[in-house]
Amino acid sequence: MKTKAAVLYQPQNPLVIEEVDLDYPKQGEVLVKIQAAGICRSDWHFMSGESSISLPAVLGHEGAGIVERVGPDVTRIQPGDTVIFSFVSSCGKCYFCSTNRPSICDLHMSTSSSMLDGTHRLHINGQPITPMGKVACFSQYSVVPEIACIPYESKVSPMVAALIGCSVTTGVCSVSNAARVESGSSVAIIGCGGVGINIIQGAKIAGATKIIAVDINNDALEFCKQFGATHTINASIENVKTRISELTGGLGPDYSFESYGSAETIELACEIVRKGGVVTVVGIAPNDERPTIDPVALVRQEKTIKGTYYGSSNVHINMPQIVDKYLNSELNIDSLITRTYSLDDINIAYQDLNSGLVGRGVVTEF
Ligand code: COD
Ligand code: ZN
Secondary structure, three states: OEEEEEEEOOOOOOOEEEEEEEOOOOOOEEEEEEEEEEOOHHHHHHHHOOOOOOOOEEOOOOEEEEEEEEOOOOOOOOOOOEEEEOOOOOOOOOHHHHOOOHHHOHHHHHOOOOOOOOOOOEEEOOEEOEEHHHOOOOEOEEEEEHHHEEEOOOOOOHHHHHHHHHHHHHHHHHHHHHHOOOOOOEEEEEOOOHHHHHHHHHHHHOOOOEEEEEEOOHHHHHHHHHHOOOEEEEOOOOOHHHHHHHHOOOOOOOEEEEOOOOHHHHHHHHHHOOOOOEEEEOOOOOOOOOOOOOHHHHHHOOOEEEEOOHHHOOHHHHHHHHHHHHHOOOOOOHHHEEEEEEHHHHHHHHHHHHOOOOOEEEEEEO
16 A cells, blocks of 8 residues: 655654555554554654764654554554554563563564664655654654554543654653652753653652753743742753752752763763662763763762663553553643644654754654
């Protein structure tokens, strides 16, 4: 079949909207009509060339849709189901899946430019196309692994469901599963966009009493107050270390989070956290950047630095919990969605992300 998709041919060039070939689902796969796809900075990392992906590629990893057809041996999912995508398809069998670390599944990572069986469903002129996260949702239709589908109640809108597919789960689970923030603690978040705001919401749910948002964009800082930030610091005009010290009685926060993706912000997260504190790095810095970490301070101040991918979530457990929290009004996802686009305008959507418009953009017309 044919599907209209946004194809990345070369970094630093616009995505090209065109018809590509899409094979029907193979064993353990399903065909999904995409209903919503979020505009996340992780796609931009590939578009800008800061991170690499095998090209051509169809990006889009924060999505939701309705199942149209299932391939052989699909047991959990049926046509008509509304599903949230997981951009990690965990095999359930490797060492990491068996030890409850599905976000770092070996099979998913070793097949990062294809489906789990190493082949492709998307093609152009007979050439294979990489499906980002095996979900490639900047497209009218996508064929995805059954394991990448998390069914959700259709009373939740596809836009909200799409955001649960990446920014909400990554943010909220970075707090609960990776950092394991304790009630009553102080937390600083560096980079308060789509993912950072959900770290703020996660910290609030965890019972953190001081939630300090750090960003370089005043609008972003104002916006994140409604999601639970108790204090804000504009890193482009204020001295972050001095302000953080003032706000935390000279100690530094118990937890710091990096949710932008650069050496500079990772260094800052490590410097500001208190002695014995935990730094959680969510963002992926450009390939050639190396943060400088003071090894003596690391040891003498007993700091912990940990990386987390997808919030170290188990999507099949955590996403339904997040849907419940949204339905109970513990999580505000509606106000996060500030603009919608048609797939034809995807390059404008990324310009808007980079120009500092607050909240999340979502593609809703395909
Ligand atoms: N100091 C503080 N804040 C900054 C700085 C700085 N020097 N520079 C930019 N910022 C702010 C921006 O103003 C913006 O508010 C925020 O950082 C970034 O927000 P968004 O909305 O542009 O980006 P997100 O939230 O969509 O994505 C952030 C990630 C960290 C997830 C992304 O950049 C990333 O690194 N992704 C790779 C990790 C990954 O794959 N995660 C899973 C899929 S998302
Ligand atoms: Zn994302």
